Every structure is written in C-alpha cells, then in structure tokens.
Amino acid sequence: MRSIKLAVLLLIAAGLTTRAQTPAASPPALPAGYVGSETCKICHEDIYNGFGKSPHQAIETNAKRGWMGRGCESCHGAAQKHTETASAAEIRNPAKLVAAAADKICLTCHLNQPTHVGRLESSHAKDQVSCTSCHKVHANGPNGLVNRKPVAINEQCASCHTNIWAQFQKPNHHKLPEGAMSCVDCHNPHGSIRKAMAQSFAANEPGCLNCHGDKRGPFTFEHGPVRFEGCASCHEPHGSANPRMLVRQEVRIVCLECHANLPRVNTTGTIGVVPPSFHDLRSPRYQNCTVCHQKIHGSYVDRNLLR
Amino acid sequence: MRRLITVALIVVPVFAQEAPAPPQAAETPSPVPSGESWLTGSIDVGYRWRTDVGGSFDTYRSIVNLGSGPKMLGADFTLADPKHRAFDQIRVRANGWGDDPYQTVHLDAKKSKLYDFSADYRDIAYFNFLPSYADPLLGRGIVLNEQSFDTRRHLGSFRLDLFPGNWFIPYLAYDRDSGSGTGATTFVTDGNEFPVPNTLRDQTNLYRGGVRFELRRFHATLEQGGTTFKDDQSVFQNPGSLNFGNVATPVFGQRTDLTSLLATYGVRGSSIYSKGLFTAEATPWLDVYGQFLYSQPDSNVHYQQAATGNLFLQSQALFYTSQQYLVSAAAKLPHTSGSLGAEIRPLRRVRIVQSWLTDRLHNAGSAASTQTFAGSGASQQIAALLASSLVTNYNQEEIDIFYDATSKLTLRGGYRYVWGEANDAVLPPAGLMSSDQAKLRRNVGIGGVTYRPFQKLTIRTDAEAASSGGSYFRTSLYDYQKVHAQARYQALTSLNFTADFTLLDNHNPVPGVNYDYRSQQESLSLFWSPSGGKIFDFQGSYTRSTLHSNIGYLIPQTLTAQTSLYRDNAHTATALFNVKLPAVQGIAPKLSAGGSFFISSGNRATSYYQPLATLWLPVNKKMSVFADWRYYGYGEAFYLYEGFRTNLVTAGLRFTR
Numbered sequence: 003m004r005s006i007k008l009a010v011l012l013l014i015a016a017g018l019t020t021r022a023q024t025p026a027a028s029p030p031a032l033p034a035g036y037v038g039s040e041t042c043k044i045c046h047e048d049i050y051n052g053f054g055k056s057p058h059q060a061i062e063t064n065a066k067r068g069w070m071g072r073g074c075e076s077c078h079g080a081a082q083k084h085t086e087t088a089s090a091a092e093i094r095n096p097a098k099l100v101a102a103a104a105d106k107i108c109l110t111c112h113l114n115q116p117t118h119v120g121r122l123e124s125s126h127a128k129d130q131v132s133c134t135s136c137h138k139v140h141a142n143g144p145n146g147l148v149n150r151k152p153v154a155i156n157e158q159c160a161s162c163h164t165n166i167w168a169q170f171q172k173p174n175h176h177k178l179p180e181g182a183m184s185c186v187d188c189h190n191p192h193g194s195i196r197k198a199m200a201q202s203f204a205a206n207e208p209g210c211l212n213c214h215g216d217k218r219g220p221f222t223f224e225h226g227p228v229r230f231e232g233c234a235s236c237h238e239p240h241g242s243a244n245p246r247m248l249v250r251q252e253v254r255i256v257c258l259e260c261h262a263n264l265p266r267v268n269t270t271g272t273i274g275v276v277p278p279s280f281h282d283l284r285s286p287r288y289q290n291c292t293v294c295h296q297k298i299h300g301s302y303v304d305r306n307l308l309r
Numbered sequence: 310m311r312r313l314i315t316v317a318l319i320v321v322p323v324f325a326q327e328a329p330a331p332p333q334a335a336e337t338p339s340p341v342p343s344g345e346s347w348l349t350g351s352i353d354v355g356y357r358w359r360t361d362v363g364g365s366f367d368t369y370r371s372i373v374n375l376g377s378g379p380k381m382l383g384a385d386f387t388l389a390d391p392k393h394r395a396f397d398q399i400r401v402r403a404n405g406w407g408d409d410p411y412q413t414v415h416l417d418a419k420k421s422k423l424y425d426f427s428a429d430y431r432d433i434a435y436f437n438f439l440p441s442y443a444d445p446l447l448g449r450g451i452v453l454n455e456q457s458f459d460t461r462r463h464l465g466s467f468r469l470d471l472f473p474g475n476w477f478i479p480y481l482a483y484d485r486d487s488g489s490g491t492g493a494t495t496f497v498t499d500g501n502e503f504p505v506p507n508t509l510r511d512q513t514n515l516y517r518g519g520v521r522f523e524l525r526r527f528h529a530t531l532e533q534g535g536t537t538f539k540d541d542q543s544v545f546q547n548p549g550s551l552n553f554g555n556v557a558t559p560v561f562g563q564r565t566d567l568t569s570l571l572a573t574y575g576v577r578g579s580s581i582y583s584k585g586l587f588t589a590e591a592t593p594w595l596d597v598y599g600q601f602l603y604s605q606p607d608s609n610v611h612y613q614q615a616a617t618g619n620l621f622l623q624s625q626a627l628f629y630t631s632q633q634y635l636v637s638a639a640a641k642l643p644h645t646s647g648s649l650g651a652e653i654r655p656l657r658r659v660r661i662v663q664s665w666l667t668d669r670l671h672n673a674g675s676a677a678s679t680q681t682f683a684g685s686g687a688s689q690q691i692a693a694l695l696a697s698s699l700v701t702n703y704n705q706e707e708i709d710i711f712y713d714a715t716s717k718l719t720l721r722g723g724y725r726y727v728w729g730e731a732n733d734a735v736l737p738p739a740g741l742m743s744s745d746q747a748k749l750r751r752n753v754g755i756g757g758v759t760y761r762p763f764q765k766l767t768i769r770t771d772a773e774a775a776s777s778g779g780s781y782f783r784t785s786l787y788d789y790q791k792v793h794a795q796a797r798y799q800a801l802t803s804l805n806f807t808a809d810f811t812l813l814d815n816h817n818p819v820p821g822v823n824y825d826y827r828s829q830q831e832s833l834s835l836f837w838s839p840s841g842g843k844i845f846d847f848q849g850s851y852t853r854s855t856l857h858s859n860i861g862y863l864i865p866q867t868l869t870a871q872t873s874l875y876r877d878n879a880h881t882a883t884a885l886f887n888v889k890l891p892a893v894q895g896i897a898p899k900l901s902a903g904g905s906f907f908i909s910s911g912n913r914a915t916s917y918y919q920p921l922a923t924l925w926l927p928v929n930k931k932m933s934v935f936a937d938w939r940y941y942g943y944g945e946a947f948y949l950y951e952g953f954r955t956n957l958v959t960a961g962l963r964f965t966r
Binding site for chain 2: 163177207259
C-alpha cells in the first residue's frame with residue numbers, strides 16, 4: 003500500500019517537474035489562416051524592425067496576451083491569403099477602415115483603461131477621428147507611440163486645429179508656441195467630463211487650476227461665472243489681442259455686458275444684472291472695474307470683491 | 310523488491326525524458342541592435358543677445374520677456390540600461406534654462422513589469438504690466454498699472470505607477486503649485502483708492518493615490534486624494550510716505566491720504582476627495598463607462614488690516630486717522646460629479662451612444678468682521694456678520710446615433726438636453742452681491758457627416774442647433790448654431806492641404822438682453838515636403854477670423870441705453886521654410902526661415918510680427934553650430950505707447966550623442 007502511495011507521489015512530482023521544465027512560452031502552433039510575424043518580416047522588414055522597438059512589441063513576445071509570434075496579425079488579421087496573393091485587398095488595413103472599426107481593433111486591448119472613461123463623449127470619437135490619427139502603431143522612436151515633447155504635440159494638434167493654432171499667434175496667449183506648454187496640458191484628447199475635452203484636475207476641478215492654484219478657493223464670496231461657466235466666461239484661453247486674454251478690449255466692457263444695470267424681465271432669471279451701479283464711466287477712475295473690485299475671481303473677506 | 314521495481318518504473322521514465330531546452334524567457338529579447346549607445350540625445354546651449362527694446366519695455370516683458378545671457382535652450386536625452394537593473398529607460402527633456410521665463414524639465418523612468426515614474430517641473434515667470442489695462446492716473450501723466458504683478462510660479466508633478474501584476478496597478482502622485490512675487494494693487498476705501506505694493510505667496514499641495522484594476526472586460530480605478538492650500542499675500546505701505554490715491558478732488562474740503570498700511574491674508578484650505586472610474590465591455594454589443602467623485606474643499610481666513618492717514622467713511626460721514634479691520638471667514642464647497650454612458654451596437658453599421666452627466670457645487674461661507682475707526686479724540690466700531698451661498702447643479706443628457714452608411718460615409722445625429730439651476734446669495738442683502746438665481750434649459754440638435762470618398766480626402770462636418778428656455782448670464786449660449794467643417798486632402802505623397810471652417814452664431818432675444826454674437830474662422834494650411842524633405846520642406850497656414858458682438862446695457866451714471874459693440878477682424882499667418890543648402894567643404898548647412906504675423910482691426914486693433922531665421926552648420930556627427938534671429942514687433946492702434954520692437958540673436962552649439 004505504501005509503495006502505491008509512494009508511486010503516486012512520485013508520479014505527481016514527476017508531472018510537476020515535467021511541467022516546470024516545459025518551455026514557458028514557446029510559440030504555440032499557428033491557428034489556421036495565420037502565418038506568423040516572421041513571414042510578414044520577409045516583405046515588411048522596416049515595419050517589423052520598428053515594431054520590435056515599440057511598446058507594442060509586448061504583443062509579439064508576451065504569451066499571456068495570446069498573440070505570441072503573431073503580433074502583426076493581432077491587428078491586421080490572418081494573413082495567409084495575403085501572403086499567397088501579395089494582394090493588399092487580402093489583408094485588413096486599419097487605415098482604410100471607418101474610424102470606429104479601426105478603433106475597435108485598438109480597443110480590443112485598450113478599452114478597459116482609465117483614459118477611456120470619457121472617450122465616447124469626446125469630439126474626437128464623435129467626429130470619427132481614430133486612434134491612429136495621433137498614435138503611430140508601428141512607431142519605433144524613443145517617444146513610443148505618440149508625441150511627448152510639447153513642441154511636437156502642439157504641431158500634431160495644430161495640423162488639424164489650424165484656426166486654434168492661429169489664436170496662439172495673438173500677443174496675449176498661453177505659452178504654447180514657446181514650447182513651455184502643450185495642448186494636452188489643458189485638453190484630454192481621449193475625452194473628459196468637462197466641455198471642450200478640457201482636462202480636469204484633482205477633484206474634477208477645471209484644469210486651469212492646475213497652474214492657477216490661487217484661484218481655486220473656495221472663496222467666502224464667490225464670483226458666480228467662475229463656478230457656473232468657468233474661466234472662459236471672461237478669458238480667451240488660447241489667445242487674444244486684449245490684455246489678460248480677456249474677451250473684450252477693456253475690463254469695464256467685460257463687466258457691463260453682464261452687470262448691465264437692467265432690471266430682470268425674464269421669468270427664468272439671469273444672474274448679475276441688478277442692482278444698478280452709478281459709477282461715472284467717463285472718469286478714468288472707473289474704467290477698469292478691477293482697480294477696486296480686484297478680487298474678481300472671488301474674495302475671502304469682502305462681499306463686493308474689494309479685498 | 311517490488312517496491313524497488315515500482316519506484317524504478319516511475320523514476321526512470323521521468324529522468325529518461327529528453328533533457329529540456331533551456332527555459333525561454335516569457336518575453337523574447339527585443340530585436341534592438343545590441344550595439345546601440347546607452348545614452349542618446351542632444352543638448353542645445355548658447356548665448357542670447359537682445360537689442361534695446363524700442364517702445365514699451367513693460368509691454369515687451371508682459372508679452373515676450375526673453376532676456377540676454379547664457380542659456381541651455383533645450384535638451385532631450387534617453388538613458389537605456391542594457392542590463393535592465395534599476396530601470397529600462399530614463400528619458401529627460403528640458404527647455405529654456407538660464408533665467409528664461411519658461412524653464413521646464415521632465416523625466417520619465419520605467420522598468421518593465423515593475424514601475425513607471427514621471428516627474429515634471431516648471432518655473433514660469435508671470436509678469437504683467439500694461440498701462441492701458443488699469444491706469445486711472447494716466448491722465449495726470451503717471452504711467453502705472455494698478456493691477457500688475459511680477460511673480461514666478463513653480464509647478465511640480467510626480468507620479469509613480471507600480472506593476473505588481475498585470476491587472477492590479479497601485480499608484481501614488483504628488484503635485485505642488487506655488488507662486489511668489491510682488492505686484493501693485495489698490496487699497497480701497499470710501500471715496501478713494503490708493504495704489505500700493507503687495508507681495509504674493511500661495512502654495513497648493515495635492516497628494517493622491519489609488520489603484521487601477523485592469524481586467525480583460527472590466528476596468529475600475531479608485532482614487533483618494535487631498536489638497537492643502539495656503540495664501541499669505543499681503544498689501545502694505547511703509548510708514549512715513551504719503552499716498553494721495555486716485556482721487557485728487559477734496560471730500561468736504563479735505564483731501565484724503567494714506568500714510569501707512571499693512572493688510573495680511575492668512576488663508577488656509579484643505580480638501581479630501583474620493584473618485585471612482587470604470588469601463589466595461591458588458592457584452593460584445595455593449596460598452597459601459599462611468600465615474601463618480603465627491604470632494605469637500607474648505608478654507609479658513611484670518612484677515613488683518615491696519616491703516617493710517619486721513620481717511621473717510623461715507624456711511625457715517627466720518628473722517629478718521631486710523632483703522633483696524635479684522636475678518637474671520639470660512640467656506641465649504643461640497644462638490645459631487647458623476648457620469649454614466651454606454652455604447653450600444655445593435656446592428657453592424659449602427660452605434661448608439663447614450664451619456665448622462667451631473668456636476669453639483671454647493672458653497673456656503675460666513676464672515677465675521679470688526680472695523681475700528683479712530684479719529685480726533687473718538688473711536689467707532691462696526692461689526693458685521695455675513696453668510697454667503699453659491700449653488701450650481703448642472704445636468705446633461707445626450708444621445709447620438711452613428712450610422713456607417715458605407716465604408717466611406719458615416720452619418721451622425723443626436724440630441725442633447727442641458728438643464729440646471731444656479732443661485733448666488735449674500736445675507737443680509739446689500740451692495741452688488743445680494744441674491745440671484747437662474748435656471749438653465751437648453752435643447753440641442755446635433756448632426757455630423759464624415760465622408761472619405763477616397764483615402765486621400767477626408768471631409769468632416771458637425772453642427773449643433775440649440776434653443777434655450779433659460780441661461781445663467783446675458784452673454785451665455787442661448788439660441789445658437791455651431792458649425793465645424795474640415796477637409797484634409799493629400800494631393801501628393803509630399804503635399805497635404807487642410808481647410809477648416811468654424812462658425813458660432815448665438816442670439817438671446819429675451820427683452821432686456823438682445824444679444825447677438827457671431828464668430829467665424831476660415832483656415833487653410835499646407836505641408837509640402839518633396840522627396841521626404843531631403844532638400845526642402847514648407848509648412849504654412851493662413852486664418853481669417855471675424856467676431857461681431859452686440860449687447861445692450863444701461864450707462865451707469867445716466868442709466869441711458871447703450872449698446873456694447875465688439876468687433877475683431879483678424880488675419881493670421883504662419884510659415885516655416887526649411888532648406889538644405891549646398892555643402893561647402895563638407896559642411897551642409899540647413900536654413901529655416903519663417904515666423905508668424907497677426908493683424909487685426911476692430912476694438913483692439915493690433916499688429917504682432919514674429920519673423921525668425923535659423924542657420925544650422927553641422928560640424929560633425931556629434932556637434933552642430935547654430936545661429937538664430939528673431940524679431941518681435943508689436944503695435945496697437947489705440948494705445949500707441951504700448952508698442953515695442955526688438956531683435957534677439959542667439960548663437961550656440963548642439964551636442965548630439
């Protein structure tokens with residue numbers, strides 16, 4: 003009886019030893035229709051070598067991802083027909099697919115990541131701008147799959163958003179042309195809970211507060227527009243000919259367009275129109291409201307934002 | 310014996326098995342040539358000369374602010390450890406060091422399956438002194454911006470992601486934002502404002518940590534964070550000086566003045582927040598996502614102010630010579646936000662995206678103040694207790710349907726409903742801030758087309774048309790149409806064109822508002838790089854933009870109707886031409902020339918020119934010499950004294966490894 007037990011134990015040990023000695027990640031046999039990346043390399047050597055240096059190389063080499071030895075075909079699909087005919091029509095080319103179909107290939111692996119929480123709300127997704135518009139899947143540079151240097155990021159964004167880049171050529175602007183900032187400092191290209199794909203900071207606060215922390219508050223006496231409609235109520239964030247990137251040429255005009263001294267007549271209400279002020283705007287003393295109402299973003303101590 | 314046979318029967322086959330191949334690594338080596346250098350990159354160093362600034366130096370500093378001196382203009386290095394000990398790769402890039410206004414450095418370090426670390430530091434000079442902005446004394450020949458500052462902001466951001474497994478990723482992050490410097494502001498009293506110097510010093514620390522669970526069909530991120538904040542700005546005027554303020558007119562025959570001032574803000578704030586995010590591929594035809602956040606920032610303030618001079622208190626018709634003002638205040642701002650969404654794919658060509666979003670802020674503040682006035686032989690004290698509240702609840706619901714009509718044409722249609730309410734109150738009511746409330750109700754129709762008739766041409770258009778039943782402000786979006794159209798055409802392998810058009814037409818016909826706003830931009834850009842840019846390449850863009858805005862208001866002093874007309878018509882162009890010049894004695898120089906201009910007419914007619922040229926002389930594979938020239942020319946039609954012009958010349962070396 004003891005010998006049987008011993009035999010069973012040895013059998014288990016032998017089995018385990020054998021299992022441990024089996025090559026951990028030998029390329030599995032190719033499924034039907036697949037040819038393996040080495041075959042792709044014969045014609046597409048440059049792309050193959052570049053891919054070998056890119057972060058996507060993990061698909062090719064990591065058995066857990068299920069595409070070991072078939073990295074190319076993980077996106078391009080089974081390539082046997084293509085290798086037999088050398089016809090471009092016989093291989094899936096994501097660049098020729100509609101954006102949603104191309105994205106679907108990327109999202110096979112990347113859907114369940116925090117960057118994609120706001121993806122469907124982004125104007126990029128809605129306007130059929132695919133992942134590969136910004137990410138180079140075969141890239142082999144030190145930057146990986148996407149530009150990381152501010153100057154390169156800005157150039158890439160500006161190649162589509164030409165009119166926005168033009169606004170940065172105005173004299174008062176955030177310092178993007180100087181390379182001190184990039185578009186993604188303020189915008190999340192994958193989408194955001196905020197409008198215009200604006201970055202949110204920490205507790206979903208506007209991304210502006212990441213650098214302008216002194217405007218965060220909470221203030222004892224808030225200025226409504228800052229909280230209700232954000233910094234863009236009064237500022238042109240990309241650039242302006244007006245000082246401090248204001249939306250109007252002089253401060254008093256910015257203020258008067260809301261604080262119009264007109265009685266409220268609509269039933270739903272409009273904030274900030276009353277009560278009237280009687281300052282004589284002809285006097286230079288009153289031509290910039292923030293000379294007195296200096297805590298215009300909110301005051302810790304004064305209800306009239308004077309200090 | 311039988312036992313021995315039994316053992317032998319089992320053991321011998323085990324050891325008799327073919328000797329196993331050496332265990333393969335889970336990941337085969339990357340095909341990176343092993344001979345590559347462990348350190349690669351480049352660094353640009355040089356010296357910049359700035360010619361005298363013609364015109365307003367203060368405006369130059371407010372807009373450009375580049376100076377002379379030795380500079381480390383840029384660096385970009387990659388350090389790779391071929392043995393992958395502490396790291397696989399470290400990347401460092403830096404920009405603008407040497408007392409430039411925007412000094413940045415960024416570091417990324419990573420080790421596969423162990424960690425990702427990033428650090429970012431920015432030292433930003435923030436200077437603003439534009440006399441046209443706030444100079445009530447200009448009429449008296451005094452050039453002073455009473456709302457100016459000369460500060461630096463220091464921004465640090467550090468993040469560490471750990472990879473103990475493939476699906477469980479804990480992370481820690483720390484951000485620090487601090488600012489310090491000096492400026493000018495005003496000390497406001499009844500009947501006069503006194504321009505005084507101030508010091509600015511604030512600091513925010515953000516600590517956060519969390520875990521990401523990234524599974525094949527599901528992801529969740531849980532994050533906990535907190536901030537600390539302090540603001541120790543102060544306003545002062547040293548004793549012994551006499552400040553007559555902005556008002557020269559006597560009050561009841563007396564001229565007011567300020568002889569000393571010290572006001573300090575002791576602001577301390579903190580916040581704790583909790584955040585959760587998730588995405589899931591619930592079924593092959595359904596993806597869902599969402600997030601939730603709750604935070605409760607608060608602030609506590611101890612403000613102290615002491616002033617002397619001949620000052621006037623309008624409400625009591627009282628002249629006084631010294632004043633002490635103490636305020637203790639606090640505010641709490643609970644903030645809840647959440648979103649949910651789903652993409653449903655009922656048919657192969659149809660996708661439905663439904664989303665919902667809410668964002669709720671409820672601020673409650675209180676302030677207790679005591680003012681003590683002392684005059685000739687008498688003193689008076691005024692105490693006040695104020696409560697404030699600001700509430701905004703914003704909600705949005707949207708549905709979009711996408712239809713891939715063909716492989717070249719995708720159509721989109723949708724509907725968005727936005728609703729919310731806001732109110733803002735200070736009790737007891739008085740002055741500018743009393744009590745206000747408004748509702749937001751907006752229906753938006755959405756449409757879009759993406760058309761790619763052939764691979765080299767893509768046309769995208771999207772449009773929104775909205776009708777509102779209420780908005781928060783007179784200048785808010787109300788009944789609007791928004792259009793964006795873009796065409797990208799690759800005429801040749803080396804030649805690309807992009808045309809872009811945007812329009813926003815907003816009207817608020819509510820009596821008492823009558824707001825008309827229209828902005829429009831048209832852009833055209835091209836990139837031409839024949840032979841892959843081996844000889845030359847060119848990129849350029851031109852944008853024409855117009856903005857018209859009309860809204861009525863009552864002139865405060867007369868309460869007569871007036872219309873605020875804002876016009877801005879601008880032309881903007883950018884260009885950059887790179888050419889490789891013929892080699893001379895084995896050196897092939899490269900010349901880059903271009904720049905940008907902006908010319909506008911309208912309410913702030915401005916011109917701003919920034920031409921540049923750079924000459925590169927590669928000395929050998931590891932070193933290049935460069936010379937760079939830039940010109941900055943700025944002018945305003947209505948504020949001639951704010952124009953400036955200057956030349957910057959930089960000569961330097963690029964070392965490459």
